[in-house]
Amino acid sequence: AQRVTQPEKLLSVFKGAPVELKCNYSYSGSPELFWYVQYSRQRLQLLLRHISRESIKGFTADLNKGETSFHLKKPFAQEEDSAMYYCALSGGGSYIPTFGRGTSLIVHP
Amino acid sequence: DADVTQTPRNRITKTGKRIMLECSQTKGHDRMYWYRQDPGLGLRLIYYSFDVKDINKGEISDGYSVSRQAQAKFSLSLESAIPNQTALYFCATSDPTAWELFFGEGSRLTVL
Numbered sequence: 122a123q124r125v126t127q128p129e130k131l132l133s134v135f136k137g138a139p140v141e142l143k144c145n146y147s148y149s150g151s152p153e154l155f156w157y158v159q160y161s162r163q164r165l166q167l168l169l170r171h172i173s174r175e176s177i178k179g180f181t182a183d184l185n186k187g188e189t190s191f192h193l194k195k196p197f198a199q200e201e202d203s204a205m206y207y208c209a210l211s212g213g214g215s216y217i218p219t220f221g222r223g224t225s226l227i228v229h230p
Numbered sequence: 231d232a233d234v235t236q237t238p239r240n241r242i243t244k245t246g247k248r249i250m251l252e253c254s255q256t257k258g259h260d261r262m263y264w265y266r267q268d269p270g271l272g273l274r275l276i277y278y279s280f281d282v283k284d285i286n287k288g289e290i291s292d293g294y295s296v297s298r299q300a301q302a303k304f305s306l307s308l309e310s311a312i313p314n315q316t317a318l319y320f321c322a323t324s325d326p327t328a329w330e331l332f333f334g335e336g337s338r339l340t341v342l
Contacts, residue, residue, distance in 0.1 A: 127272075220273040
């Protein structure tokens with residue numbers, strides 16, 4: 122079975138502060154991991170996926186297989202980063218994505 | 231020109247009523263999904279479909295049914311709605327790799 126854990130329901134920071142949204146997973150094989158974001162009144166959209174090893178809007182995430190983690194990081198948070206963030210895992214032959222419970226990020230001015 | 235369109239966007243109904251939420255897509259994807267979003271519980275998979283003839287239950291399919299009328303259309307039905315089915319429902323599509331899901335804007339359902 123595959124499982125995604127996001128331990129923080131809410132993360133509140135000030136503009137310019139570093140941000141780390143935690144994601145841990147449980148999966149026996151080699152997972153595909155993703156971060157999705159949902160801005161206010163917008164649909165869920167892909168932010169980044171680990172296989173691409175890219176930085177989107179200043180966010181990065183590194184897959185740590187030893188710690189089974191895929192934390193999302195940004196060195197300097199901006200107010201427009203305020204949103205709900207979901208970590209997701211896709212694995213196995215069927216590649217059905219499983220989502221975590223989400224972390225609401227609030228960036229104060 | 232939304233790629234994934236859900237109707238209705240908002241619906242209030244009463245316990246025991248039959249409700250259908252519809253999803254259509256212009257992405258040309260074979261895979262379609264229905265998720266339910268609840269505060270604190272995140273997104274949970276209700277049903278998914280790999281193609282028109284392949285429909286599968288997700289983790290919370292009880293009380294729901296689906297119909298894949300065509301490659302582009304995937305409907306979710308609540309045969310007899312109950313209050314704990316009050317939630318935001320999302321349709322999504324993907325190609326077989328599922329490396330990116332494309333979501334609709336959501337259908338907010340309230341069951342009184």
